[in-house]
Amino acid sequence: MSAGGSKLVGMRIHLGTDHAGLEFSQTINEHLTAAGHEVVDHGPTSYDPIDDYPSFCINAAHAVVVDQQAGVEALGIVFGGSGNGEQIAANKVKGVRAALAWNEATAKLAREHNDANVVAIGARQHTVEEAIALIDWFIAEPFSFEERHVRRIAQLAEYEATGDIAGHAVDK
Numbered sequence: 001m002s003a004g005g006s007k008l009v010g011m012r013i014h015l016g017t018d019h020a021g022l023e024f025s026q027t028i029n030e031h032l033t034a035a036g037h038e039v040v041d042h043g044p045t046s047y048d049p050i051d052d053y054p055s056f057c058i059n060a061a062h063a064v065v066v067d068q069q070a071g072v073e074a075l076g077i078v079f080g081g082s083g084n085g086e087q088i089a090a091n092k093v094k095g096v097r098a099a100l101a102w103n104e105a106t107a108k109l110a111r112e113h114n115d116a117n118v119v120a121i122g123a124r125q126h127t128v129e130e131a132i133a134l135i136d137w138f139i140a141e142p143f144s145f146e147e148r149h150v151r152r153i154a155q156l157a158e159y160e161a162t163g164d165i166a167g168h169a170v171d172k
């Protein structure tokens with residue numbers, strides 16, 4: 001599965017966060033909607049300082065995979081205080097390649113080299129304007145489809161499916 005080339009408008013974007021990212025969520029949702037995307041918010045819907053990010057982020061990531069498997073152009077955005085746990089949660093979903101973006105290069109390379117279908121952002125590490133810029137860079141950047149990147153992504157998918165990578169020593 002590949003997110004393939006991203007485009008600036010008309011994608012379905014799945015959002016998942018926690019209490020640390022909730023304030024950003026509405027602004028990011030409005031920005032993406034105004035840009036022509038269909039936004040699906042996987043919560044939380046209200047502020048609870050002790051809520052837990054895993055289910056919100058897993059649900060957003062899962063929805064990306066379901067959409068992509070159905071041929072719908074979709075990407076995911078997960079954010080929390082650091083973005084680390086949110087990235088980890090998203091990456092537990094089969095078919096997800098979630099990348100932590102924290103500057104222009106990491107946002108663009110997540111797409112160009114990794115064909116990431118989910119981006120994780122630390123809401124406590126950035127202003128909301130910076131987060132929006134990271135998201136816009138991520139969404140706009142197409143996967144390069146260069147052979148070495150295709151090969152490495154295929155190895156990750158193979159490991160996910162079989163626990164092995166043909167032709168490579170993988171410890172069990």
Ligand SMILES: O=C(CO)[C@H](O)[C@H](O)COP(=O)(O)O
Binds near residue numbers: 018020021082083085
């Ligand atoms: O970034 C996160 C996980 O990676 C969480 O948003 C963060 O850990 C929440 O912290 P707290 O419960 O202290 O508000």
